[in-house]
Amino acid sequence: MVSLKKLGWENYTNQVIEGPLSDDIGRVRRVDRGEVDVLTSTGEIRALSDSQRAKSITAPVTGDWVKVLKDPEQGYVVESVLPRYSQIVRRDPAEIERPQILATNVDAVAIVLSADRPINLARIERLLVVAATGDAKAVLILSKSDYGTPAEWRDLDHEFPQVQKIKTSSFSDEGKSDLEALLTPNQTLVLLGESGVGKSTLVNYLAGQEMQETKEVRLKDRKGRHTTTAREMILIPTGGIIIDTPGIRGVGLWNAEKGIDRVFHSIFEASQKCHFNDCTHKAEPHCAVQKGVSEGHIYHEKLERYQRLVEEASEQTEIRNRQNRKLR
Template identity: 35%
Template sequence: MFSDLFLLGWTESRAAELPPLTVPARVSRVDRGAAEVIAADGQQHAKYGARVRRASADDPVALPCVGDWVALRELPEGRYELDAVLPRTSAFVRGGVSRDSRGGLSGDGQGQVLAANVDIVFVAEPSMHATDFADLGRIERLVALAWESGGTPVVLVTKSDLFDRGLDELLADVRTAAPGVDVHAVSSMRGDGVELARGYLEGSRTAVVLGPSGAGKSTLVNAMAGGGVMDTQQVRAADGRGRHTTVHRELIPLPGGGLVIDTPGIRRVGLYDMSEGVELVFSDIEELAAGCRFDDCGHESEPGCAVLAALENGELPERRLLSWRKLQREATWMASRTDARLRKEQRDKWKVIHKEMRRTGRNRP
């Protein structure tokens, strides 16, 4: 029954997670209130069932997303209903950060899942534009979220054919922003590095490609797939950027095995439930901090701070420390928003219980 689904990443162990009288499928695309899924009998359109709607009303993270394994229930008229989302082995979640009425940042402590059950997170950063080079701060943020997701980050410096000289120095800078992470230069137009990236997806492994609009994500997906599976547009001569064409996330099976999720360009990625991700991205600062005089050193002005000493002697770039401080503040802020939301939900729950207790107490004879 599941023979075709193994190519999509299905495993025997997942069979025990299926609710009775349901069949498995993998989400390839989501729409409002429904999803396109790939089941053993082909592509299907499935509307969300009552259980999924209830779960997502309490927490948007429970909404089906691209890459999810789900349980389908066949309805009497022959259509399918998406009955449940199976447990995720990994999830790339960004924080629910938006603009308030005064133009400032606000957040409800809830997140949005961009991709699920992903093995590899390709962080695509264009090698250069007309006036700037790779955004190291954005790379640090995306790699932190990739580590936190449970996937393995790989940084792809795209459009390397547009970089005339100094590519090795640029790659060295990127490696300082992503310690312990594989970093490769890729030119989808020339085919440089494409097979190397394709090699990360042997068998039925799944990757998601993340990065800003114009990073060449869809062009890379097409190169890996060996054909035009995603729409692309030409690079603008004025600034070297590609016009953004992908407007939805989509799971694409690749010839010969492996899957890739293409995504729209990400303008802002808020941290969500962050703990180890920032520590892994800034492992160099964590190692320096072990030499600080005080265990609770904040690396601001404390005496005996090994981090500030490394900053003064040039061992640690100032940009790196400023980026660490920024992500630490944001992670702390998002954690406080999440805690506040959970406390409110708990209070609301007890209000309902107490109201019901008062009501039933009054009705007793």
């Protein structure tokens, strides 16, 4: 039996004013092809998701607060998904014009990197954009610090001074107190990262027991084996809620303009002073961003990575607009 408070209900109602309180409310722990495991104040139930039958109904996602009905014939059915205060979204890897919601009602996104493989700046920026777009705080976690500290990890302080960074090892206990501090009671943290970086190991370590299956990475290239196959919510006994996710390779952006501007704040600030509103900061005259580059406040490589994300986001907006016009 779990109290709704432990599932983050109080935190939820603080952020979503209209959230009503009643016995038929629960939080989605896991989604499985049309069925969901829901944690309620009286225990876990398996419910049918109505979105299978009526496409207009919002499909529940791990992290959602839902209202569940007991149907005399079908058993438990998700009647509705309560409004979300945040949602972590990427472009569906299978279909370019569809969003894939990874987790909802999330307070923080932990971008998990690992000391046994190279650190990719562009990939971190993408995930920071995904977190910012979803209105969640981001944290960078370096796992497996028993392998040593990669030089690129130190550069991240300079690259992302505002983002909290935790270096940790589930084997040597480094960073344990920082991780525990990150797990604020009643708040939800989602782990995102490549397969094999040690997300599920981190969950087990914090939970103090084997909640999630883990598997060794391949020796020859340190690649993970895609051990976790569903997005799953785990309650940490000392407080805090974690959503463990399957390893992700690419992350396509979805509706991410706002997130890009937040993550590339200094470029965004400078761009406000460009002569042209639609300046691409490539060859336009009186470009404040290019001026920043020549004066050394903005790094050329960072600007290039920013431009790639902006281009991707605007191409995607165009595809969506075209689709919407077709539907009308």
